[in-house]
Amino acid sequence: MSTKDGPQASRRGPYAKSAERRRAILTAAHAVFAAHGYRGGSLQDVANHAGMSQTSLLHYFPSKSDLLLAVLNWRDSITGDGTAPPDPEESLADAVLRQARFNEDVPGVLELYTVLCGEAVTEGHPGRDYFTERFDRLRRSYARQLAQLAGEGRLRPGVDPDTAAASLIALWDGIQTQWLLAPGSVDMAGCLRAYLDLVLLPEEDQERASAGAPPLAPLG
């Protein structure tokens, strides 16, 4: 009653090293799930990578599905969830291409995303809701940005922002899969740039775009 901050005010804070331990577990789990998937990766493997016993791991994350969701949310908290561009001055195309090129050089990020996204459409997969919501969020975000570009006359006539948003995300995911299976045969950034070149009109034509012909051949 003296210092009461709750009905059973008997809680203490975690140890000083706890945050670091959790981070080590998340790093290890990220690597393991990226390499073997959720079902194929074991808690023992994660614990070994993190340098602790499986029992200690379960002290921080009480179940395997909790660990998976923690890894997914951890990634989003670090790299962003793709919804909000870090620099509001950066164009949509530049942001997409910069992120695509960046991902090529950070091993494990694309593996984790691609592997888990495929697994997630499986019955009872703990990451299913995460990916469903992520796609929903991304589609809305890109559609909004594309609609704004359309208002500025920078979208090719006939292109629907909602369709283009879903298509851009789909193209991005699909090309990642192909790149992971044959890195030398696919140019991720090149494919994305080619698609954006088809959908977007160059900035300097914005005066003529609303009234006259775009630089590339118009649609029939």
Add this chain to the structure above:
Amino acid sequence: MSTKDGPQASRRGPYAKSAERRRAILTAAHAVFAAHGYRGGSLQDVANHAGMSQTSLLHYFPSKSDLLLAVLNWRDSITGDGTAPPDPEESLADAVLRQARFNEDVPGVLELYTVLCGEAVTEGHPGRDYFTERFDRLRRSYARQLAQLAGEGRLRPGVDPDTAAASLIALWDGIQTQWLLAPGSVDMAGCLRAYLDLVLLPEEDQERASAGAPPLAPLG
């Protein structure tokens, strides 16, 4: 030749019902792998679906990875591997859209493909080579068809056939994933049609576009 067709000519043919049983196993395995993935699906589950013991199943397919590869090749033998169009008179766009719409109505086909494709980028997955080769084959096939259209002037200027081939496949796969997670929010055929409308030029431009090519020449 009558009694000797090999060094140890003592082989006999399988039972009459064997082909049917193999087909029942493949059907069951298709459903199980589509619902739970390769790692998440068990041989016991497949055997139960097929109405036999796990031991009998293993008589026909001596290991789980053998069963997976058999399922993948069985699908290709039924639906085609996407390389050869069934009707040489059908245009590339029509074939893509027809297949996309067909897949929407056959449950399990997209699940199997999407789930296994994601799993396959995992270390040591038995389906990895299959998907790598499949993508290679598909890219080459579409690139060839697009290059021919380019020769007929039916490709939008500036579009690279190789890039467009990889992009079309990527878009297709990616939109399938989104559709499986949120069927009501995504129009698969619509996205593919929109992309093809961006890449291909309408047919009536053929007279101005090229010299004297037939409208839909058979593949060389």
Add this chain to the structure above:
DNA sequence: CCAAAACTCGAGTGAGCACTCGAGTTTTCA
């Protein structure tokens, strides 16, 4: 300084896994 919470982990627990073995039954084919 000290009680109690936070942490650590060896040793299970029970379930499920792919796969094997051996013995019985059914079918083929000469």
Add this chain to the structure above:
DNA sequence: TGAAAACTCGAGTGCTCACTCGAGTTTTGG
């Protein structure tokens, strides 16, 4: 028709899995 291959399956085999238990150690906060 009969020998032998094709098939069937109950009963394992050894392994790994996620997760629990209980008991000890370390750290915190008053």
